[in-house]
Amino acid sequence: MEKKEGYLQEEEQVVNPWEVSAKDGGKIDYDKLIDKFGCQRLDQSFVDRVQRLTSRPPHVFLRRGVFFAHRDLNEILDAYERGDKFYLYTGRGPSSEALHLGHLIPFMFTKYLQDAFKVPLVIQLTDDEKCMWKNLSVEESQRLARENAKDIIACGFDISKTFIFSDFDYVGGAFYKNMVKVAKCVTYNKAVPSFPSSFPHLFSGKDDLRCLIPCAIDQDPYFRMTRDVAPRIGYHKPALIESLFFPALQGETGKMSASDPNSAIYVTDSAKDIKNKVNKHAFTGGQESIEKHRQYGANLEVDIPIKYLNFFLEDDAELEHIKKEYGAGRMLTGEVKKRLIEVLTELVERHRRARAAVTDEMVDAFMAVRPLPNMFD
Amino acid sequence: MGYSKDQLLVRLKELQIDFSQYEHPVVLTVEAQAKYVGNMGGALSKNLFLKDKKNRYYIVSALGDTKVDLKVLSQRLGLGKGGLRMAPEETLVEILQVPLGCVTPFAVVNESARHVSLLLDQGFRTHERCFFHPLSNDMSISLDACGLDNFLKSIGRDPSYVDLEANPPVGKDQPPDLAAYVPSVSTVLPDLPEKAPSSQNSIGNHVSAAINSAAVTAKVVKPAGNVQNVKEKSVNGVRPLFPAADVGKFVEQLLDRASALLLSEISEDSIKQHGGQLGAEVANNIKKCLREDLKNLATIFKNTAYTEGFYTGTHYQPKRL
Numbered sequence: 014m015e016k017k018e019g020y021l022q023e024e025e026q027v028v029n030p031w032e033v034s035a036k037d038g039g040k041i042d043y044d045k046l047i048d049k050f051g052c053q054r055l056d057q058s059f060v061d062r063v064q065r066l067t068s069r070p071p072h073v074f075l076r077r078g079v080f081f082a083h084r085d086l087n088e089i090l091d092a093y094e095r096g097d098k099f100y101l102y103t104g105r106g107p108s109s110e111a112l113h114l115g116h117l118i119p120f121m122f123t124k125y126l127q128d129a130f131k132v133p134l135v136i137q138l139t140d141d142e143k144c145m146w147k148n149l150s151v152e153e154s155q156r157l158a159r160e161n162a163k164d165i166i167a168c169g170f171d172i173s174k175t176f177i178f179s180d181f182d183y184v185g186g187a188f189y190k191n192m193v194k195v196a197k198c199v200t201y202n203k204a205v206p207s208f209p210s211s212f213p214h215l216f217s218g219k220d221d222l223r224c225l226i227p228c229a230i231d232q233d234p235y236f237r238m239t240r241d242v243a244p245r246i247g248y249h250k251p252a253l254i255e256s257l258f259f260p261a262l263q264g265e266t267g268k269m270s271a272s273d274p275n276s277a278i279y280v281t282d283s284a285k286d287i288k289n290k291v292n293k294h295a296f297t298g299g300q301e302s303i304e305k306h307r308q309y310g311a312n313l314e315v316d317i318p319i320k321y322l323n324f325f326l327e328d329d330a331e332l333e334h335i336k337k338e339y340g341a342g343r344m345l346t347g348e349v350k351k352r353l354i355e356v357l358t359e360l361v362e363r364h365r366r367a368r369a370a371v372t373d374e375m376v377d378a379f380m381a382v383r384p385l386p387n388m389f390d
Numbered sequence: 391m392g393y394s395k396d397q398l399l400v401r402l403k404e405l406q407i408d409f410s411q412y413e414h415p416v417v418l419t420v421e422a423q424a425k426y427v428g429n430m431g432g433a434l435s436k437n438l439f440l441k442d443k444k445n446r447y448y449i450v451s452a453l454g455d456t457k458v459d460l461k462v463l464s465q466r467l468g469l470g471k472g473g474l475r476m477a478p479e480e481t482l483v484e485i486l487q488v489p490l491g492c493v494t495p496f497a498v499v500n501e502s503a504r505h506v507s508l509l510l511d512q513g514f515r516t517h518e519r520c521f522f523h524p525l526s527n528d529m530s531i532s533l534d535a536c537g538l539d540n541f542l543k544s545i546g547r548d549p550s551y552v553d554l555e556a557n558p559p560v561g562k563d564q565p566p567d568l569a570a571y572v573p574s575v576s577t578v579l580p581d582l583p584e585k586a587p588s589s590q591n592s593i594g595n596h597v598s599a600a601i602n603s604a605a606v607t608a609k610v611v612k613p614a615g616n617v618q619n620v621k622e623k624s625v626n627g628v629r630p631l632f633p634a635a636d637v638g639k640f641v642e643q644l645l646d647r648a649s650a651l652l653l654s655e656i657s658e659d660s661i662k663q664h665g666g667q668l669g670a671e672v673a674n675n676i677k678k679c680l681r682e683d684l685k686n687l688a689t690i691f692k693n694t695a696y697t698e699g700f701y702t703g704t705h706y707q708p709k710r711l
Contacts, residue, residue, distance in 0.1 A: 128685075169686050172693040283406060363686070365404055369544060370690045378700040 040265045040315065043081065043230075043257065050233045052082045052255065059083070062090055067129035074122050074256065077323050082230055084240070085252035089225050093130065098389050099223040100216070101126055102206045102251070104137035105165065107157040108147050112164045113277035114357070115259035117364070118324070120168040122256070123227045133174045133215065133388035136165060137206050141180040155181055162376050164280060167368035170379075174388045176215060177379045187213045194246050204239035207251035214382050224251040229258060260320055264296035280365065284358045291318065291354050299339075299346035310342035311349075318346070318353045325356050392487025392500045395526040401499075402533075407540050409533035410519075416527045418491030420454055423521070423530060432519035432532035435511075437493035439486065441477035442469050445576040447485060447503075451495045452511035452554050453520070462557050468566035485577055487525075494523040495538065499545050505573045512551035514538070635694040643687055651676050 047054055055075075064071045074080050089099055103123050105116070127134050138161060144154040158179045165177065184192070188211045195204050207224045209216035216222055226236060233255060240250040258265075261276040275294045278287055298316030300306035313319050313336060326332045335352065338344035402409055414426035420436050428434065434454040441447050442464075452458055464474040479490060485506060486497035495510065497503055514520050519532040539549040552568065560566050655672045664671045 166693070169689045171689060172696045281400075281404060283403070367686065367690055369404070370694065372694075372697065374701050375693060375697040378697045381700065381704075383700075 041258065046230060047082050050082075050230070050237075052084050052230075052233060052253065053086075055081050055083050055086065055254070059086060059090075063129070066090060066093060069129055072122060072125040072129075073327050074118070074125075074324070076329065078257075079118070079324055080122060080227070080254050080256045082233075082255040083253055084233075084236075084255075085250060086225070086254055089223055089252045092223060097221075097223070098130075098132050099225050099252075100132055100209070100388075101134040102137070102224050102226050103134070103228065104139060104203070104206070105161055106139045106143050107154065107161040108143045108149075110157060110160050111279050111281065112161065113279045114325075114360075115277060117164075117168060117280070118256060118259055119227050119229065120165055120170075122254075124169050126225070126227060126254075127171060127174060131174075131389060133176070133385055134170065135206055135212060135215070136162075136170075136175065136177040137203070138162060138177065138179040139203070141184070144181075151181065155179065159373075159376055162379065163368055163371045164364070166371045166375060166379060167364055169367065172375070172379055174385055175379060176212065176382075176385065177376075178382075179380070182380065183382070187211055191246070195242050203235050204242060207236075207239055207243065208246065208248045210248075215385055215388070220248065223249045225254060226251050227254050228256070230255040231258070259324065260317060262290060262294045262296065262317060264317060265315065265320070278357055278361065280361055280368070282361060284362075287357050287361065288354050291350050291357070295321075295350065295353075297346045297350075300342075303345065306345065307342045311339045311346065313340050316349075318349045321353055322349070322356065325360060326352070392502065393496075393525055395524045395529060398496055398499065398524050399531075401544075402531075402537075402541060405540055405544055407533060407537040409531045409537060411524070411529055411531045413529050416491075418527065424454075427521055427530045427532070430521075430532065432521045433514070433517040434521050435514070437495070437522070439477045439482055439493045440474050441481065442467075442473050442475075442572075446573045447477060447481070447506045447577055448474070448509060448571070448573075449486075449493060449495060449497065449506055450509045450511075450554070451493075451514075451522070453513040453517070456511050456513055456554050458554055459557070463554070463568070465560045466556075466558065466566050466568040467572050468560075468569040469572070488523075489527060492523045492525065492527045494525065496522060496525055496541070498542070498547060499525075502577075505575045505577050507571045507573050508542075508547065508549075509554070509568070509571055510535075510538075510549065510551045511554050513554075515551055635691065635698055640687065640691045644684055647680060647683055647687075648676060651679055 055078075060071050060075045063075065070076075093099065101123055103119055123134060126132070138158040140154040140158040143149055143157070144151055147154075149157070158181075162177055162179075188205060191205045191208050191211045205211050207226065209219050209222040209224070226232075228236070233253065236251065236253055243250045261273075262278070263276060275290060278290060282290070295317045296315065297318060298312030298314065300309055300311070311319075316339075319336060319339065322332055322335065326335075335344065335349060339346075339349050399411065410430075410432075412427050412430060414423075417423045417426065420434055424434055435451055436454050436456075436458075437452075438450040438458065439447065440450060440460070440463075448467075450458060450463070460474045461471055465471060467474070477485075482488060482490060482493065485502050486493065487500045487502055488494065488497050495508055498506055498508055514535045517534075519534050520538075521530045521532045522538075523529065524531045535549075535551075542549040552571075556567075558564065558567055652672065655675055656668065660671075661668055
């Protein structure tokens, strides 16, 4: 059942794609959010089903409840079981060159989905939007789009199954026709990539193809509009799989922000930067003194290092151990931070190495309007 | 269109290369540069951009004190006496995409300089740090030879150092010792009065015609900072294999990962713990730990190979019937 979309300002917490804040500086109540938005919880039965269908262990983000809500995922999985595949759609608004770990989350998860389900992916770079709303020149937005594309490619997408496009390059033809059909103003072109006919070079004759969109939960209102429109134009409603916010280093009162470098770990941060940022700026749930800490243990609800490890520490057993020891006060904040620094440094290093291998020619190839004959293999 | 100073600095930081930077007014000579950074604890370099009679280009980067004799160098390269001269000023901008007085080893980062040979003074190795211009003469950066090597390797160049002052005999029984440094492809600039294409390397010929629109327009979104090259020029030469597309290197990476893990898994403790079963235990662990890592490496390799094919395919010139 779709809830009517409405502004949440009058409620206690504010979550929409432009603004995120919790009630009185506390933490975001995700249950309330799911309730307000009208999407579904992604429970363990789903995670098990994904594991069965893909014959591989579910991604750490699924195991830990990072991707925790959805719309119509059951339909996608039902169709998949019948042999009807789907395609993935995700995107980025290239407003700055600096990407932080929060930006990478949907891409990391999407890569897993591409590998696990063996399906194609379209990635939209909304350079036109950024050009208009952020007052960038056309050339600058296009340049940022290409630079961001390199970081996206570095997440490990398979070039034989992935089409990256920028609005400035691609809008026109079938895509534009769908835009007009949607009959909204141009900023709502986020709806259009969910329709397979927008990509005639990929999905010609496959109007029945479903679309799954991994995104952060604050994107839900955008896609609700799309889901309203889809049946009217004769397409399946796109399905959504939605993630928690990646909290800022200073605490879960909001999202990471590109304008505050200490709120986030950037993919360009050096090992030294990461160490500094975690040690100096991460908000912890540890007690004020060692004695108190040993006595009461850490408050895991607000501890940022634990939350970050929840996202990025692959080993379930190790994470459980750390939570147990830290929560009981036997492990100190410094040790938890140290482990986090290791994990993040390795992640960022791996990303940098992968990015160094991305050439301009590779970006051109990813962005070329070309057939993908093996996209479902 | 060429790399900007800022892009270079970002790249160096990304590669975690240690360097110091010093801004100063624009300088066109080593003496002028010395006024600003002469006492900063690094050796200054002099950088020459040279050309031979067959339109092949060279950057010779040497310590300020090293004597560079162009006649000797010419013989050591196998170009005969007097085969080398200073390259005309326009070529600096066209090929290296740096302003006058700014020749620097870093210029080889530009696509247009793909076939410029780079000769580095072995004297750089003996100094803690050396100064170079980072694609702009209003700044000098100092770094050690190791750092320079890492940068060059990251763009697919093999850094090699030469004794520039040596003067070995060259004759019938003594082949020119620097012959390997002569580029295999010459660089032709359409605007300059050069000989007809037929005198050049045949590969370069076909590709130059194709490169003009496709490859170069693909680069059209370089930042506005570079004011010099307003028009897009086509340059001879196919872009060579980027390191990741090299099968040998790829396999080495995989083997390195596997053997590192193997070594860490086999220790006195683990032997005691598992005894005869150690093999099975280690095999299992290796699979578990390496699976994702190796998949990532393989994906990079796949994407690179695909890109090469795509590039070649889009520049393919069908036979004229």
